[in-house]
Amino acid sequence: MEKIKVLIVISNMEFGGAQRQIVELVNNVDRNKFELHVCSLSNYAPLAEQFKQGTSLHIIHKKSKFDFSVVCKLTKLIRKQRFDVIHSYLFDAEIASRLAAKLSNTGVTVIGSERNANYTLKPIQKKAYFLTKNLVSNIIANSQSGADYNASQTQQPKNKYHVVYNGVDTTRFNISDKKHIRENLGIDINTKLIGMFASFKLQKNHPFLIAALEQLKQQGNHFKLLLVGDMLHGGLHGSDDYTERVKNEIANSSFAEDVIFLGNKDNIEDIYPACDFTVLPSLFEGTPNVVLESMACGIPCIATNVSDNNRIIEHGHSGYIVELDDIKALTAYMHQLLNDPVQLQIFSQNARDVMINKFSSVKLAENMCNIYKNAMCR
Incomplete structure (x- = not known):
């Protein structure tokens, strides 16, 4: 044939x-x-x-x-x-x-x-x-x-x-040793680390996360934010202006010293496991790869209720779904995962299982x- x-x-x-x-x-x-x-x-x-x-x-x-x-x-x-x-x-x-x-x-x-x-x-x-x-x-x-x-x-x-x-390649994106990966990134094992893996473009809605993190900081939470991604090649679709805007907002925030910019990376499977959880605050999506990759690594995700995100993340079981621009809810979900290691571990295993079985x-x-x-x- x-x-x-x-x-x-x-x-x-x-x-x-x-x-x-x-x-x-x-x-x-x-x-x-x-x-x-x-x-x-x-x-x-x-x-x-x-x-x-x-x-x-x-x-x-x-x-x-x-x-x-x-x-x-x-x-x-x-x-x-x-x-x-x-x-x-x-x-x-x-x-x-x-x-x-x-x-x-x-x-x-x-x-x-x-x-x-x-x-x-x-x-x-x-x-x-x-x-x-x-x-x-x-x-x-x-x-x-x-x-x-x-x-x-x-x-x-x-x-x-x-x-x-x-x-998602569930062999490449797998549960890995957090301590070893953090050592490679120069991040202390005791640091609470929130990740966002996304290109710097309007669709990804970084300002929503920044606003929620501002409230999280005001509540007395200590954390670092890991940003993986960069503007589109050549500043396509206004991503150059958007990147400047996001970086200015971060520079003027109360957590400016706690943000790590990694840019684009080929070995993202070696970066997800460094996080405690990830956030994807997009305005719209299809099926976001970063949610699948994060969950395959056993890293729960909080994502906006757009497209079919709620078919991938089972709210309260493997992560959280938040309505667009509901800063109060996003802040509350992040606070919960930062301060409840037992729930974080349960979400981690559930997230991994879903990826193996369905995606x-x-x-x-x-x-x-x-x-x-x-x-x-x-």
């Missing part, structure tokens, strides 16, 4: 959630049945270094916002390689893939993606999605809320959508490949 040949197209392979899920997918697909290629529309592709050996990487560098040559080059690649399936991630790659597949005249199956929910599409994006809506056969969302929202925004029929939750990378790859096969049969 011939292998199914799949091309995954994405706007870039930098340190982002969609990009990390491509790594998990590529590295867990059955190579006896599938031949995977990845195409980045940017030559900045640091996460591509994590691909399993034998994964073909193609770079078609987008030189400007409306660089139509990307479509032409992608069309040429499709014709040369004769792919069976194209699966695209993020707006630029979505539209380029749809147009290139049509122009290639090869009959390749086109699958789109939805990675978030409750965001705002620009008018030109809405128009591009609408004009190309018939050029995509299926759309894979990483949350049910994302699928519903995308359908409402792009006027796609709901029967085109499939939900495949993100997956592994192997399960992600199996679900994706089933959709690829079924889409080709239509």
Whole structure:
């Protein structure tokens, strides 16, 4: 039986959630049945270094916002390689893939993606999605809320959508010795450490956490905040201004001396276990990788009640869910976990168990490949 040949197209392979899920997918697909290629529309592709050996990487560098040559080059690649399936991630790659597949005249199956929910599409994006809506056969969302929202925004029929939750490598992200990891980071074992793993962009809503930590400090709690992540490459989407704003807020806070900035890290599996718990205060999400990774390491997470977060974190069992901008509740949950080591330990084990049973990378790859096969049969 011939292998199914799949091309995954994405706007870039930098340190982002969609990009990390491509790594998990590529590295867990059955190579006896599938031949995977990845195409980045940017030559900045640091996460591509994590691909399993034998994964073909193609770079078609987008030189400007409306660089139509990307479509032409992608069309040429499709014709040369004769792919069976194209699966695209993020707006630029979505539209380029749809147009290139049509122009290639090869009959390749086109699958789109939805990675978030409750965001705002620009008018030109809405128009591009609408004009190309018939050029995509299926759309894979990483949350049910994302699928519903995308359908409402792009006027796609709901029967085109499939939900495949993100997956986490539960071998790589595992319970580790906290003392050893903290020694490597220069953090005392007795320090109460709160982690936030997120790029510096508006969606991640750092100011919400900062406001709650201000109240936590006023209550007499002692802690350090570990921030892992940085602004997007080149300050994309205003992340440079946002980063400056967040750092100014921290500098003017009462806990400014207790914040550790680590920036982007490849070895985040060696950083999560240093934390007592993590917080993700996002305005919107799909299935956030950092929640899965944190929980797989046995580190409970407090996350906002957006997208399908409440389907991943069982409130009061493996972590906490907090409503957007409910500073009082977030402060209370953090206070509870800082001061109740027994509950923290129970949450830790429950979080790890959920990831092993429901959200592994192997399960992600199996679900994706089933959709690829079924889409080709239509």
